[in-house]
Amino acid sequence: MEVSVTDAKAQLTDLVRRAEAGDEIILTRHGHAVARLMPIRQATDRIARRRVLEAVRRSAAEKVAPCPDAARSQDFLYDDDGLPG
16 A cells, blocks of 8 residues: 555554554655555564474474385395395
């Protein structure tokens, strides 16, 4: 939404409420954008970030499928004596 600075003076309270609700308001002067009114996103604290990371790690660990050992993955190419089969 674009609003001229002159009009914004008269409706500042309404514009701030809209920004709090998530709208982004561009203030213009002589038809050119000069400022942006937008909501401030609260930064998550370290504890909340840590909880999210731990939840992601737990979720990922549950989804790991068992697979063959990579060190033994090409054993089928050789016979019992270690020669190419």
